[in-house]
Amino acid sequence: MQGKKIVLGVSGSIAAYKSAMLTRLLVKAGATVKVVMTPAAGDFITPLTLSTLSKNPVLTSFVRDETGQWNNHVDLGLWADALVIAPASANTAAKMAHGICDNLLLAVYLSARCPVFLAPAMDLDMLQHPATQGNLDKLRSYGNIILAPGYGELASGLTGHGRMAEPEEIFDALQKFFQATGRLHGKSVLITAGPTQEALDPVRFISNHSTGKMGFSLAEVFAREGARVNLVSGPTQQRAQHSNINVIPVVSAEEMYQASASLFSESDIAVLAAAVADYRPVEKAEQKIKKTDGNLTLALTKTRDIAASLGKVKRPGQVMAGFALETENEQQNALKKLDAKNFDLIVLNSLNDKGAGFGHDTNKVTILDHKHGVRTFELKDKKDVARDIVNAIIEKLHD
Known part of the structure; x- marks a missing residue:
């Protein structure tokens, strides 16, 4: 509209x-x-x-x-x-x-x-x-x-x-x-959104502050452009409104990978906006871990790198975009991630920008491409930020 x-x-x-x-x-x-x-x-x-x-x-x-x-x-x-x-x-x-x-x-x-x-x-x-x-x-x-x-x-x-x-x-x-006349009519889009939760025991988990607002806003904009959207979402209070959005709820990083990998090959565009936990417990306790007088040491192992795994099998013509949330050396670190994951675009968020990042209705982003081109946007409502990102992806799709 x-x-x-x-x-x-x-x-x-x-x-x-x-x-x-x-x-x-x-x-x-x-x-x-x-x-x-x-x-x-x-x-x-x-x-x-x-x-x-x-x-x-x-x-x-x-x-x-x-x-x-x-x-x-x-x-x-x-x-x-x-x-x-x-x-x-x-x-x-x-x-x-x-x-x-x-x-x-x-x-x-x-x-x-x-x-x-x-x-x-x-x-x-x-x-x-x-x-x-x-x-x-x-x-x-x-x-x-x-x-x-x-x-x-x-x-x-x-x-x-x-x-x-x-x-x-x-x-x-x-x-x-x-x-029928949308710019992405007939296209299939895969989006990941929200946090993941990595269980310690039946009642506790490792996670982060992601709300999923950015990923859900992107899904709405893509759907309004005529695309069919598969939205793989970790636990969140967000709700999809558009009938063209198919939400696949997941909890852990491994579940998010399995769902995303099954949909990736049929997707024309993939946007990895989820804040995936980097580590999970080596073992999940079967019963609630009881509090003791001593310290508790947790053994953690890396979760599967969803972006890198999908980037390795990306086919010609697919457009893949990711997100980088940085606190220092922002652009340098974002460009490293763009190259390492085989992204076409990366959206940089800085926690140093007031009103940006997790939990806000607003965001301030910089979009970088594989040619190391840089576009910086002002602080905006996340729905407006989503339109800027989708416009950049559509441009890349027609390169």
């Missing part, structure tokens, strides 16, 4: 409250949203609410009252990448089907050259009436996309079909539609 231009039409329905959440989802994903309301929609949600969420003025009539300027429906119809009418009342759907043009939203609809999505919302008997079904069939024949209403309790108190599709469902439908 990044950079997409969406006209959101809101008609008179109790479901209009859901348009606020849909607006927020679209804006948060990087879309530009312009809202057009029918006169009746203002009885259910205020233009102020939607203008605040969309960060654009809400249009409700052909003429702006305060200036007398014309709201150009033709320009809006040509500007949009998609017109989404949610909720679409029975009245609005009927007017659309028959070319009636008595408000600004309907004029935008008749001017639109972009795909049109409708999310009907009405009582079950209104939805099932032959007139409504005929109107929806006619709209489908025009090429409009109908987002089927859901089943549940309705404003009338009855239970049945007629509930507007949930904002998340509409958002997902738009994402899937735009994926």
Whole structure:
């Protein structure tokens, strides 16, 4: 949805409250949203609410009252990448089907050259009436996309079909539609994320402070670009939102290696963002280790180097990126790791940068490539950092 231009039409329905959440989802994903309301929609949600969420003025009539300027429906119809009418009342759907043009939203609809999505919302008997079904069939024949209403309790108190599709469902439908033209449509991406846990006994383990936020943010951006994403994740509270993301949960470094190795050969891109434990106990105690008066000495052995193992079998055309978290000689150490692991790109984090690294919603990175090119970015939200990284990987994919 990044950079997409969406006209959101809101008609008179109790479901209009859901348009606020849909607006927020679209804006948060990087879309530009312009809202057009029918006169009746203002009885259910205020233009102020939607203008605040969309960060654009809400249009409700052909003429702006305060200036007398014309709201150009033709320009809006040509500007949009998609017109989404949610909720679409029975009245609005009927007017659309028959070319009636008595408000600004309907004029935008008749001017639109972009795909049109409708999310009907009405009582079950209104939805099932032959007139409504005929109107929806006619709209489908025009090429409009109908987002089927859901089943549940309705404003009338009855239970049945007629509930507007949930904002998340509409958002997902738009994402899937735009994926066909995404820059990574048809590509397969492997991502590792989060920490690993190496067990000492049944209740204790060795781990680190990784939250998985960076890896999950990367997965979302790749999925929005149309890729199929396999996300191998250590223990984390993060949750994947996009339907194109397949999460494979693991715990230990060995489990992460086995899952990653099984997926690597089919992946066009691999991004190793996990903070894998470098050592594990030589032996795991079968029972809880009891506290004693003396010191406890643990024998540790190295875990398998996932990046190096995959780098050895990387095939031509694959792009592989890794991460380096450093505290000193940052670029020098990152370049050594890039060469040793056979990475195409490495993303450098420094714990010396405030707001970067584990546990933060922000990050500050430097991206280095195998030609030792260096690109430094400012401190950003991790979702924005993820876009910078994905853009760099896409550039490398087309080198």
